Amino acid sequence: MTGAETAVVARLSRLDRWLPVWIGVAMAAGLLLGRAVPGLAGALDAVRVGGLSLPIAAGLLIMMYPVLAKVRYDRLDTVTADRRLLVSSLVLNWVAGPALMVALAWLFLPDQPEYRTGLIIVGLARCIAMVIIWNDLACGDREAAAVLVALNSVFQLLAFGLLGWFYLSVLPGWLGFAGAALEVSGWAIAGNVLIFLGIPLAAGYLTRVLGERAKGRDWYESRLLPAIGPAALYGLLFTIVVLFALQGDAILGRPWDVARIALPLLAYFAIMWAGSYLLGRAIGLTYARTTTLAFTAAGNNFELAIAVAIGTFGLTSGQALAGVVGPLIEVPVLVALVYVSLWARRRFFPTDPTTVTRGSR
Template sequence: MNIKMKFLDRYLTVWIFLAMALGVGLGHLFPAIPENINAFSIGTTNIPLAIGLILMMYPPLAKVDYTLLPIALKDKKVIAISLLLNWVIGTVLMFALAVLFLRNEPDYMSGLILIGLARCIAMVIVWSDLAKANREYTALLVALNSIFQIVTYSFFVWLFINILPNKLGLANFNVRVSMQDVTKSVLTYLGIPFLAGFLSRYYLVKSKGIEWYNGKFVPKTSPITLYALLFTIVLMFSLKGDKILELPLDVIKIAIPLVIYFVTMFFVSFFISKSLNVPYDKNASIAFTATGNNFELAIAVAIAVFGIHSPQAFVGVIGPLVEVPVLILLVRASLYLKRKFDNP
């Protein structure tokens, strides 16, 4: 079956640029808009933004069949490889690239680290399908990553932002992140949609059946992630009009380590799994799960902890803008490797 990428997903980078431009334009032309957006706040939580962030996370978490986790856990080799790539190699690689390229700009550096710690649970399904990976294993690895993120993300942020930079003696790095704030953000922006997704799947499958759920409900709700992401970007950039002239160079500055990360993670993942004789379909599932990142979570945590105007939040927005074109090219690379190495 030849699976094609949906129109909205294929041109996601274009939509993100347009959303950024629309946000900046609205902020400049209608100064009252940013004031009205800020008016809808409770404490440090902006209500429209919180709604957008939670809606971003819900569809991918509602897609996952968590009842299949026990099956995945039986394949200890695949699970071990995936956990190693996602939670050791991936996090350390992004940390190293952040230090290498952005150590003199600690806010951008910490934003990039937040991305590296947020493992992919959304677009990876698209990349895996396009690369003819094993969709069941992709879903299982996504389920595993979802649960692992809820449990460990706060600790990893504390470790990689508060502890390691000091231990390594990095200069000009005085960013501090409250573990309590991160935990609160994760429980809000990942915990709420995780629970909603789990309950939606459980009760709707029970009442309507799995075929209706996968054939009707999932296709109807999936675009919500993109719409909510674009809504969030418009809100964010309507408040950032004063910095627009600085952004193009900053986008390039952030994009370079991201491109290196995506390409390196994919090929390292693919060839590690291949050396362990993992079949192509499972190998591709592991590789794309390890390569992509959960930008929705990174954006949510950055906004909740550092603020909507923060450089960290800006880095989070640049993430999917870079990821989409690079991952499309990596899908092609994966299919080439399949033809070269896979024995029919």
């Protein structure tokens, strides 16, 4: 590691620097809790919000709130004026991403229609939650992340059901295979977006407006944000523990199936992130916006994917298992890509002003 790279890592908090370790511990703790405490999974899943268990929903909201409180909302116009960024994000999320997941699902799982369908649902559900964390850890553009997540949420309302019908019903018919019906309510998707994006976005916006009005921006960013910032990673770790506790039996009971589902997911996250990163650099985006473009394109809305898979095909279905494996692979892979992004910043954006100014969070 060079001196410049060491400096990048040094500017991260201790919690951030050791995040892969904490995530590994959280995964193991969730699996152990799920196996050691009888009835824990049922208790955690007893109350559901937006198709997810209440503890997971609470963890996601806690995770997203501090990062959205960091966004400078008075700078959003600089993002909405960047047509290269907006158009690239829409194409990556609603053309390239779903098509790539469909291709990989058919390539890796030609004999497993249930798992294949579950992966396609994951590919159709564009990210609105955890991407906020990965983008912030990689020193991406917070304002751009807020805009792109909101933009893709609107398109999710319009395109999720239509693309699901095409890729799961129409396309298999063209190829001579039996299709699968995807019945999903537009209101269900709207509720999911409202809960997991609308609530923390409104809370973050009000916190900044009221905090700056009462004490000023300097106090807000030097005193309040450092105080609430760690809650984002605590929420992430809590969510991982609960998720693994809920799905431990499925993961440990069908390890070969999990491995088969994991392979196309690994390929998907790597290809989408790398391709989006290269595209951002090719069209002249800054490091911060290139990073934001890459993470918003590579991440997926697992809360929506799991809810749709369980609601349509049942809790014990292969589609639901594929949806559950999605975040279990996405979390460690995108954490690794955070460090790849920090390494690539010095290599590919040496003269970018954000390489210096966005170093600390």
